[in-house]
Amino acid sequence: MLTPSAVAETQLHRHFAVSPQRKPESSESVGQIGLAMSFGRNAEIYAEGETSGYVYKVISGVVRVSKLLPDGRRQISAFHMPGEMFGFEANEVHHASAEAVVPTKVVAYRWEGVLGTDKQPAHFVRELLKLTMLGLRHTQDHLLLLGRKNALERLAEFLLEMSARMGGSAVLDLAMPRHDIADYLGLTLETVSRMFAELKEMGTIRLESARRVHLLDRAALKALGT
Amino acid sequence: MLTPSAVAETQLHRHFAVSPQRKPESSESVGQIGLAMSFGRNAEIYAEGETSGYVYKVISGVVRVSKLLPDGRRQISAFHMPGEMFGFEANEVHHASAEAVVPTKVVAYRWEGVLGTDKQPAHFVRELLKLTMLGLRHTQDHLLLLGRKNALERLAEFLLEMSARMGGSAVLDLAMPRHDIADYLGLTLETVSRMFAELKEMGTIRLESARRVHLLDRAALKALGT
DNA sequence: CGGGATATTGACTCTTATCAATGCCCGTGG
DNA sequence: CCACGGGCATTGATAAGAGTCAATATCCCG
Numbered sequence: 001m002l003t004p005s006a007v008a009e010t011q012l013h014r015h016f017a018v019s020p021q022r023k024p025e026s027s028e029s030v031g032q033i034g035l036a037m038s039f040g041r042n043a044e045i046y047a048e049g050e051t052s053g054y055v056y057k058v059i060s061g062v063v064r065v066s067k068l069l070p071d072g073r074r075q076i077s078a079f080h081m082p083g084e085m086f087g088f089e090a091n092e093v094h095h096a097s098a099e100a101v102v103p104t105k106v107v108a109y110r111w112e113g114v115l116g117t118d119k120q121p122a123h124f125v126r127e128l129l130k131l132t133m134l135g136l137r138h139t140q141d142h143l144l145l146l147g148r149k150n151a152l153e154r155l156a157e158f159l160l161e162m163s164a165r166m167g168g169s170a171v172l173d174l175a176m177p178r179h180d181i182a183d184y185l186g187l188t189l190e191t192v193s194r195m196f197a198e199l200k201e202m203g204t205i206r207l208e209s210a211r212r213v214h215l216l217d218r219a220a221l222k223a224l225g226t
Numbered sequence: 227m228l229t230p231s232a233v234a235e236t237q238l239h240r241h242f243a244v245s246p247q248r249k250p251e252s253s254e255s256v257g258q259i260g261l262a263m264s265f266g267r268n269a270e271i272y273a274e275g276e277t278s279g280y281v282y283k284v285i286s287g288v289v290r291v292s293k294l295l296p297d298g299r300r301q302i303s304a305f306h307m308p309g310e311m312f313g314f315e316a317n318e319v320h321h322a323s324a325e326a327v328v329p330t331k332v333v334a335y336r337w338e339g340v341l342g343t344d345k346q347p348a349h350f351v352r353e354l355l356k357l358t359m360l361g362l363r364h365t366q367d368h369l370l371l372l373g374r375k376n377a378l379e380r381l382a383e384f385l386l387e388m389s390a391r392m393g394g395s396a397v398l399d400l401a402m403p404r405h406d407i408a409d410y411l412g413l414t415l416e417t418v419s420r421m422f423a424e425l426k427e428m429g430t431i432r433l434e435s436a437r438r439v440h441l442l443d444r445a446a447l448k449a450l451g452t
Numbered sequence: 453c454g455g456g457a458t459a460t461t462g463a464c465t466c467t468t469a470t471c472a473a474t475g476c477c478c479g480t481g482g
Numbered sequence: 483c484c485a486c487g488g489g490c491a492t493t494g495a496t497a498a499g500a501g502t503c504a505a506t507a508t509c510c511c512g
Contacts, residue, residue, distance in 0.1 A: 067366065067367070075369050075370040075373040075374050077369050090363060114355055125351060129351060129355045134316045136316075137315070139365040146369060147301040147372045148301050151468070187469090188470080190469075191467090193491060210476090405458085416500090416502080417499090422460090436458075
């Protein structure tokens, strides 16, 4: 029988001509609790179905968390930027996989799951509760996007979200390819590309290159994306 | 300026010819911490934008949690059944609204938000963390449904989810109208109706009435919905 | 038993997916 | 320094799935 992890890996190979690197390129302990790890582009940080012994904090780079269907359809639930944490689960098993979008450094912290919570300092548990609640909020907002917004609205919201998370700059450097944006927004990469073209024609953005976007008219984007 | 709460209410009036009842029909304290409340069909339990002073547990009935766009598009993020808790937020403000789908009894527990967590017993915080993580998992699964599944797959998954949560019986009594199912699945009510018809033709379900569904072939539903 | 809300069904439209061709950019090696 | 190659992105033509609008049908609930 195929384990969920094996299935996920199989699917990954459909998405990437070059198979993703397995596991960290390097790791070293940080203080007494953290373990610093480096991952190359598209390297797997953990897989769906894998036992989850850690929570992670992004130091540099970008991480995507996604779920796959047996036929290869993929939904990215979140991108994680430097400073953000990810990887916490109610059970001992990851129910999504995480990969580095670009070369990425993270710190992993040992985490025994909710059951091991007694052993964790109270402030840590409280912090984790807050982070989980914020994650839930973000995911619920994303439900609205996926369930009820059209392609243009989705891309507008995505650009505003990315801008806000990069400190609100008007020039965005997107770490991820069109394919990842599409899988985050529940679209195809062609549709994403067409919506970029449409925003460009409307004069609300300018594309310096495919990955470098100038937001020219935030108000127009907000009118679309909210 | 329209408050978010006022906007939500406006939109509700588009959805229901009869305006929803405001606030509990009755309430009485349970022990020293809980407050029992009753709500009629479509009554609002709390609104988006409202200050959140409580978490809730469903005693009987069904609750829907949803978000609205200014133009009336609605996304239901979850239905809550007896025994389940809902209404916890990272901030002091609800970022979704909750309504009773059918006449519903809940118990409300005072909750000061994450910041007030010190005052809560540790086991309660831990329990809440677990519930929030489970909610996050459910919501992420729902992202995959909304982003990547077709109408038939969505309905199949919905029926299996409902069956599982009603104890796995082969005869389902759906509390919610087609409109709510549609807003949960990111479809229109017409499409939901057509997918019911299609499952019926395939012989995987039988409709005793619109709300009462017999699951004849779970394996077929699983093949579609997973 | 009657009437209003809810659900089904049909005809047609529209958005997005699919399939396919072309273009672009960047890193590598001659 | 320029040419080549490969991944990535854009653009076009067409198809398919779900949405919209509209006409019944059915089911509760009083």
